[in-house]
Amino acid sequence: TQLLEQSPQFLSIQEGENLTVYCNSSSVFSSLQWYRQEPGEGPVLLVTVVTGGEVKKLKRLTFQFGDARKDSSLHITAAQPGDTGLYLCAGGQGSNYQLIWGAGTKLIIKP
Amino acid sequence: DVKVTQSSRYLVKRTGEKVFLECVQDMDHENMFWYRQDPGLGLRLIYFSYDVKMKEKGDIPEGYSVSREKKERFSLILESASTNQTSMYLCASSWGGLGSPLHFGNGTRLTVT
Numbered sequence: 001t002q003l004l005e006q007s008p009q010f011l012s013i014q015e016g017e018n019l020t021v022y023c024n025s026s027s028v029f030s031s032l033q034w035y036r037q038e039p040g041e042g043p044v045l046l047v048t049v050v051t052g053g054e055v056k057k058l059k060r061l062t063f064q065f066g067d068a069r070k071d072s073s074l075h076i077t078a079a080q081p082g083d084t085g086l087y088l089c090a091g092g093q094g095s096n097y098q099l100i101w102g103a104g105t106k107l108i109i110k111p
Numbered sequence: 112d113v114k115v116t117q118s119s120r121y122l123v124k125r126t127g128e129k130v131f132l133e134c135v136q137d138m139d140h141e142n143m144f145w146y147r148q149d150p151g152l153g154l155r156l157i158y159f160s161y162d163v164k165m166k167e168k169g170d171i172p173e174g175y176s177v178s179r180e181k182k183e184r185f186s187l188i189l190e191s192a193s194t195n196q197t198s199m200y201l202c203a204s205s206w207g208g209l210g211s212p213l214h215f216g217n218g219t220r221l222t223v224t
Binding site: 009033035040041042043044045048088090098099101102103104 | 115151152153154155156159169170201203212213214215216217218
């Protein structure tokens with residue numbers, strides 16, 4: 001079974017702090033997507049990374065795809081209460097329509 | 112923006128009932144998906160469809176069936192609802208092959224009593 005392990009599962013920090021969420025696997029992925037889900041809503045795509053070593057920035061969020069394309073990280077600088085949500089990573093492979101999903105990281109940013 | 116609409120936000124059904132969950136997308140996407148989401152388990156794929164009248168089983172198809180008679184509509188059917196099917200159900204669509212982002216609906220929270 002292919003797995004994507006996310007860590008930590010839960011994180012509660014104060015506004016203004018920095019944090020990193022990890023998404024790791026023993027499998028190689030051709031692409032890696034990050035989604036954020038707010039309560040009562042469906043997940044919304046934040047970014048897709050496709051090249052080993054790729055770094056993408058979205059305002060205070062920095063996404064990195066590992067050189068070997070087996071892992072990814074999401075770093076948030078100066079977290080704000082609006083960053084609160086469930087962060088999900090999903091890996092794609094070959095011609096498979098199915099994505100492999102991590103279990104998610106529940107992030108709470110306290111004012 | 113792509114809009115994926117699920118017909119119900121909340122449903123309460125009794126054990127043994129037949130349940131229909133409807134999903135409509137407005138961007139002419141080829142692919143549509145049904146997932147269930149349970150705490151700590153992430154998203155698990157039930158069924159997906161890459162074309163009208165085409166369907167493929169996902170990871171947990173048992174107890175479910177699907178229908179795609181029109182490109183924009185993908186229905187999930189619980190033939191005889193059971194309490195272990197209490198969950199959040201998410202519909203999604205995408206435009207193409209691997210790596211194309213999924214656009215999700217807001218989900219249907221189904222409770223089977």
